[in-house]
Amino acid sequence: MRHAGRHLARAGPALFLALMLAPALASTQRRFALVVGNDAGGPDTRPLLFAAQDARRVHAVLTELGGVAPADAELLVNQDADQLLYSLGALESRIVAAQRRGEGTLLIVYYSGHAKDGDLRLGDSRLSFALLKARLAAAPADIRVGIFDSCHSGIITRGKGARRAPAFEIEATGSQETRGLVLLSSASADEEAQESDEIGGSYFSQYLVSGLRGDADLSRDRRVTLSEAYAYAYARTVAETAESAAGAQHPTFSFDLKGNADLVLTDLTSRREGLYVPAWAPAGTYYIIDASGSIAAEVVKPADADRQIALPAGRYRVRRRLADHLRIGEIRVSEGQLQTLDESRLRDAPFSDDPVKGSSRDSGVRLNLNMGATWQSFFDAPTRDGLFPPTGLLSAELQVRNFFRRGWLMAFDLAAGSANGQVTRLDTPLPFRFSEFTAGMTLATEWPLWNQRLAPYVGLRLAYLLLSRKFDDQTIPNQYFSTFSPGLVAGLRCRFWGGFGAQARARAHYLLYNVGENRSLGYWELSAGISYDF
Amino acid sequence: MTSRTNAIKAFLLLAATAFSACGNYSNEDLDFELALPQDGDLDAKLPQALTLDNSAEYYKLTRQVVTAFNGGATALTSLVDHVRSYPPTSRNGGERTWGPFADDKHSGWQMRVVMVRSADPSAPAPAFVISYEIDLRNTVQSGSSFFTFMNGQYASSGSARHGQGQMHLAVQTARDAGYPVDDFGDLAQLDLTYNTLSYPITVDMVIANVPTANSPGATYDYTENADGSGQLDFDWMVAAVPGGAGPTNVTFASRWLGSGAGRADAYVPGLAGNTLVGTDCWGPDTLADYEWRWNGQGNSGSADLCVFSTAVF
Numbered sequence A: 001m002r003h004a005g006r007h008l009a010r011a012g013p014a015l016f017l018a019l020m021l022a023p024a025l026a027s028t029q030r031r032f033a034l035v036v037g038n039d040a041g042g043p044d045t046r047p048l049l050f051a052a053q054d055a056r057r058v059h060a061v062l063t064e065l066g067g068v069a070p071a072d073a074e075l076l077v078n079q080d081a082d083q084l085l086y087s088l089g090a091l092e093s094r095i096v097a098a099q100r101r102g103e104g105t106l107l108i109v110y111y112s113g114h115a116k117d118g119d120l121r122l123g124d125s126r127l128s129f130a131l132l133k134a135r136l137a138a139a140p141a142d143i144r145v146g147i148f149d150s151c152h153s154g155i156i157t158r159g160k161g162a163r164r165a166p167a168f169e170i171e172a173t174g175s176q177e178t179r180g181l182v183l184l185s186s187a188s189a190d191e192e193a194q195e196s197d198e199i200g201g202s203y204f205s206q207y208l209v210s211g212l213r214g215d216a217d218l219s220r221d222r223r224v225t226l227s228e229a230y231a232y233a234y235a236r237t238v239a240e241t242a243e244s245a246a247g248a249q250h251p252t253f254s255f256d257l258k259g260n261a262d263l264v265l266t267d268l269t270s271r272r273e274g275l276y277v278p279a280w281a282p283a284g285t286y287y288i289i290d291a292s293g294s295i296a297a298e299v300v301k302p303a304d305a306d307r308q309i310a311l312p313a314g315r316y317r318v319r320r321r322l323a324d325h326l327r328i329g330e331i332r333v334s335e336g337q338l339q340t341l342d343e344s345r346l347r348d349a350p351f352s353d354d355p356v357k358g359s360s361r362d363s364g365v366r367l368n369l370n371m372g373a374t375w376q377s378f379f380d381a382p383t384r385d386g387l388f389p390p391t392g393l394l395s396a397e398l399q400v401r402n403f404f405r406r407g408w409l410m411a412f413d414l415a416a417g418s419a420n421g422q423v424t425r426l427d428t429p430l431p432f433r434f435s436e437f438t439a440g441m442t443l444a445t446e447w448p449l450w451n452q453r454l455a456p457y458v459g460l461r462l463a464y465l466l467l468s469r470k471f472d473d474q475t476i477p478n479q480y481f482s483t484f485s486p487g488l489v490a491g492l493r494c495r496f497w498g499g500f501g502a503q504a505r506a507r508a509h510y511l512l513y514n515v516g517e518n519r520s521l522g523y524w525e526l527s528a529g530i531s532y533d534f
Numbered sequence B: 001m002t003s004r005t006n007a008i009k010a011f012l013l014l015a016a017t018a019f020s021a022c023g024n025y026s027n028e029d030l031d032f033e034l035a036l037p038q039d040g041d042l043d044a045k046l047p048q049a050l051t052l053d054n055s056a057e058y059y060k061l062t063r064q065v066v067t068a069f070n071g072g073a074t075a076l077t078s079l080v081d082h083v084r085s086y087p088p089t090s091r092n093g094g095e096r097t098w099g100p101f102a103d104d105k106h107s108g109w110q111m112r113v114v115m116v117r118s119a120d121p122s123a124p125a126p127a128f129v130i131s132y133e134i135d136l137r138n139t140v141q142s143g144s145s146f147f148t149f150m151n152g153q154y155a156s157s158g159s160a161r162h163g164q165g166q167m168h169l170a171v172q173t174a175r176d177a178g179y180p181v182d183d184f185g186d187l188a189q190l191d192l193t194y195n196t197l198s199y200p201i202t203v204d205m206v207i208a209n210v211p212t213a214n215s216p217g218a219t220y221d222y223t224e225n226a227d228g229s230g231q232l233d234f235d236w237m238v239a240a241v242p243g244g245a246g247p248t249n250v251t252f253a254s255r256w257l258g259s260g261a262g263r264a265d266a267y268v269p270g271l272a273g274n275t276l277v278g279t280d281c282w283g284p285d286t287l288a289d290y291e292w293r294w295n296g297q298g299n300s301g302s303a304d305l306c307v308f309s310t311a312v313f
Helices: A051-065 A081-100 A129-137 A153-157 A203-215 A226-242 A379-386 B005-017 B028-034 B057-084 B170-177
Strands: A030-040 A075-079 A105-115 A121-122 A123-126 A141-147 A177-184 A193-196 A223-225 A252-260 A264-267 A272-279 A282-287 A296-302 A305-308 A313-319 A328-331 A339-340 A348-349 A366-378 A391-401 A408-425 A428-446 A453-472 A479-497 A500-513 A521-534 B021-023 B090-092 B097-101 B109-119 B126-136 B147-155 B164-169 B187-195 B201-207 B216-226 B230-238 B246-255 B262-268 B277-283 B288-293
Touching: A030 A051, A030 A081, A030 A121, A051 A075, A051 A105, A051 A141, A051 A203, A051 A264, A075 A081, A075 A129, A075 A479, A121 A313, A123 A129, A123 A379, A129 A141, A129 A177, A141 A203, A141 A348, A141 A479, A153 A177, A153 B057, A193 A203, A203 A264, A203 A296, A203 A305, A272 A296, A296 A305, A296 B147, A328 A339, A348 A521, A366 A379, A366 A408, A366 B109, A366 B262, A379 A408, A391 A428, A391 A521, A408 B028, A428 A479, A453 A500, B028 B109, B028 B126, B028 B230, B057 B126, B057 B147, B057 B164, B057 B187, B057 B201, B057 B216, B057 B230, B057 B246, B057 B262, B057 B288, B090 B201, B126 B170, B147 B170, B170 B187
Parallel strands: A030 A075, A030 A105, A105 A141, A141 A177, A272 A339
Antiparallel strands: A105 A121, A121 A123, A177 A252, A223 A264, A272 A305, A282 A296, A282 A313, A313 A328, A328 A348, A366 A391, A366 A521, A391 A408, A408 A428, A428 A453, A453 A479, A479 A500, A479 B021, A500 A521, B090 B097, B097 B109, B109 B126, B126 B147, B147 B164, B164 B187, B187 B201, B201 B216, B216 B230, B230 B246, B246 B262, B262 B277, B277 B288
């Protein structure tokens, strides 16, 4: 099972290696990929945060740079084991067809998700490592590459040729074309694979993708080989997890290859667009952050050496972390253009302005306290006029974000208020003082924007209401009504500076009034307040 | 399973109870509240609250009767006032039921109050009629059913606590059923009819005592005008009247102005007509301005000083 580590890391697998191997991405070689990501692992496992996302990123790098045609790349997100085997079988059929046409073939299988007790866990279904390994070994492709980012995934590399080593080298063996099986795992057989909120994915997959996008290209030949990608991912994973609560995570590999060259996984010459970090730029690790706040790639730049990384066209933020602050800037990568990083366009920023989603917390769980005012009114005019008058309430709400899963919001709120009302019965006006107390629980999903400075959310709310009124005519006894009321919530959270911000929300609730008669009522609420992120 | 899963379960449990509700928050209940006369609504009101040693005799008698009259009204209204302080136990359309409850004062007895609201066929909407009754049941005797101890009716004519109504207290029925009614003395039945919708307000009370009582009962007819003036007609036993052999039931017609000045005439009904046997007139200070008795004892003052110049009998 891939492990959601405490520390900065928390769930997240993802990455798969676009293993394109082959002597120089031979044009006659057709590449196929099966990319699988599943956040769920069934009972006794905790949902992962980034497994599906990692799979998408690996799928992207393989189709952009790895020589896999989109039609030949199958992406399975949160699918079960049967679907995996079915898709694998379908790809094998197409591989056989390609071979009949005389094409060389490469099959890459990437998995990111839970694994436990020798099985991959895909939701409630299981698939044994041994079975999948056997399927890969017997697959018809000339070269089969399996990459597994899950806890204890090193179990699949056990056996002949298994290594827990920082790098390997594939030696040429004459003119023979490369054929065989390569297996990479993100962790040893006895280790957890860790995710990280800070990088928005699993360590191994994140570094594998960064490496494949160019940062692993030590030879500077604009091609990232299997050896280079593994060495890069291994070094970064071990280094970044060394201080984590779960301990250092060591990727492993095994291979049984025969052939005459290393396997080129990504060819950076095929796409020009990307980021160029010139030699004169300060040394350090540059994080390239996409519009969603996730790290698209990392660039580890030594002093006096340049680096180049391939990126899809789009807007990015660049972050470099210094001892006491950040250097942040924005770049735009246009189609077919290589954008040079201009250090002078980066600005100093405090750590609180870190553009990476979730980077400011050790845990994915966030707390937010919101204090404000609410105006409540029933839709039905007779109800509003003579039963439950429009009321102002003072409210407090504690929001817990990412508790059930990333992007989900759970909130508990309390509110109290009162208003003057009047009901006329038998031509007699009866003034009263209306009081209300509410307690609510909200489940919502939110979409952080602009580095979480703005987050709209929608969800469901269940409120308990205690409504009462005291008549000026003291001969009339006090009246009360209590009930639960389900409703819908839509809100907008803004963060200004530090942890302070503001929130505005609207609610619409259903209320079943059943004193003497059953009446379906509805009411709306508008709230505004200040908030603080802990 | 994790704590998050448990939290989801807790949320679903709360959701499952989302439709459970309770309370007495009801505008319709207010109609029932407003239909019931409250303590004081049916009281006779004399403008002057004072009684002096030398106040006019019939004034003092009127004051004494008013006190008794108000006591009877209070006996009825206090019963419904007690009920009014609690929300109904059940609601069924235009019917509200309180109880049954155990009678705190009398073990072995149960009390139930039922009020029914219906449209008033004699008046335009939103006028309505509310009928109510207080029922008692002996819980010790098997098979015992509820009997009505008090019942009443109120026709709102669209005004809170103002309308036409009746109240009946069946003390003898309760006595016969074995219910302890010592607090009611010799009372057998009390019937009260009122019209408080507009001036003149009228409240008529008929008291029937048990046969062994010293008095068979009494009748009170009270009228109250907007300016504070009013009238109370009542019966009273006097020691001697013309032709009588002993204490005789005499009818009094007591009237007063808003200032407190008034006049009371006592007469004996007879086959040949009523016979006036006494008159008192008093001023705002309640002191007698004029006194006249059929036997001439204690006659004083001048009839010209009476605020009401003629006798009513």
